[in-house]
Amino acid sequence: MKTxxxxxxxxxxxxxxxxxxxxxxKTLRVATAKDLGKINGIILPGGESTSIGKQLEWSGLMNPLxxxxxAGLPVFGTCAGMxxxxxxxxxxxSQNRIGLMDITVKRNAYGSxxxxxxxxxxxxxxxxxxxxxxIRAPRIESCGEEVEILASYKxxxxxxxxxxxLAASFHPELxxxxxxxxxxxxxxxxxx
Ligand code: GLN
Numbered sequence: 001m002k003t004x005x006x007x008x009x010x011x012x013x014x015x016x017x018x019x020x021x022x023x024x025x026k027t028l029r030v031a032t033a034k035d036l037g038k039i040n041g042i043i044l045p046g047g048e049s050t051s052i053g054k055q056l057e058w059s060g061l062m063n064p065l066x067x068x069x070x071a072g073l074p075v076f077g078t079c080a081g082m083x084x085x086x087x088x089x090x091x092x093x094s095q096n097r098i099g100l101m102d103i104t105v106k107r108n109a110y111g112s113x114x115x116x117x118x119x120x121x122x123x124x125x126x127x128x129x130x131x132x133x134x135i136r137a138p139r140i141e142s143c144g145e146e147v148e149i150l151a152s153y154k155x156x157x158x159x160x161x162x163x164x165x166l167a168a169s170f171h172p173e174l175x176x177x178x179x180x181x182x183x184x185x186x187x188x189x190x191x192x
Contacts, residue, residue: 002185005030005039007065009055011047011080015173019181033064041074041189044081044098046135046171049107053084053096066098074164074189076180082167083107083138090141101165102144103157109139110169118175123151123159131177132158132170140169164188 001024006016008029017027020043028039036042042065044052056062069075077085084097088104110117113136120129132153140157143149151159158169159180166188172180 001026002040002189003028003038004185004189005035005042007042007044007052007056007081009047009052009059011045011052012078012171012173013045015171016043016045016078016181019173019178020185023178023182023185025185031059031061033061036064036068036073039073041076041184042068043184044075044077044084045173046079046081049080049083049097049138050095052080056084056098057096062096062098066100069098069100069165072164074184075166076184076188077101077165077167078173079135079137079169079171082140082169085165085167086138101160101162101167102147103140103160103162103167104142105138105169106141107138108136110134110137112136119153121151121153121158121170123180124148125150125183126179130172130179131175132168132172133174134170135174137169161188 003026085101086105090106149157
C-alpha cells in the first residue's frame with residue numbers, strides 16, 4: 001500500500017487525508033526530516049504560503065525537503081503548496097520557499113476570498129472535465145521549457161508537471177472528485 005505524506009504545518013491537511021484514504025492510500029503528516037523516508041510522495045496543501053514557508057525554515061525541514069524533492073520524491077503542491085514549489089514569485093523575491101519548479105507565479109491573482117469560484121477543467125489525459133476550487137489562488141504567469149501544461153483556465157496554466165513535481169493553482173481536495181489524487185498517488189508516484 002502506498003503511503004502519501006502531507007506536509008503537516010498548516011492548511012487543508014485533513015481534506016487531502018480524506019481524499020487519499022478514499023483511494024486506498026495510507027497517509028502520514030510530515031513534521032520532521034525522518035518522516036520523509038517513510039513516504040512514497042508528499043502533498044503540500046493550500047493555506048498561507050508565507051507562514052508555511054517560514055515554519056519550514058524555522059523547523060529545519062526546508063533543506064531536507066528540498067533535497068528529497070531534488071532526489072525525485074514525488075510532490076503535489078496545491079495552491080499555497082504550488083507557491084512554495086515555484087522558483088519565482090512575482091514581486092516577492094525574498095519569500096521562503098522550496099523554489100524547485102520552473103514556474104513564475106503571482107499570488108492572489110484570481111482575487112480575494114469573496115472572488116472564490118468553482119469550475120470544470122479539461123485536463124490532458126482525463127476523459128471527463130475535473131472540478132476545481134479556486135480560493136485566493138496563485139496564477140502561473142510563465143513556465144520553463146521542461147514544464148508540461150496539463151490544464152489551463154482563461155489562457156493561464158493551472159495544472160502543471162515538471163518531472164516528479166505536480167502543481168495546481170486550485171484545491172482538488174475540496175471537491176468530491178479524487179481523480180487528481182489518484183493520478184498523483186498511482187501514476188506519478190508509481191512511475192518514478
Ligand atoms: N493566497 C494564499 C497564499 O498566497 C494561497 C491561498 C490558498 O492556498 N488557498 O499563500
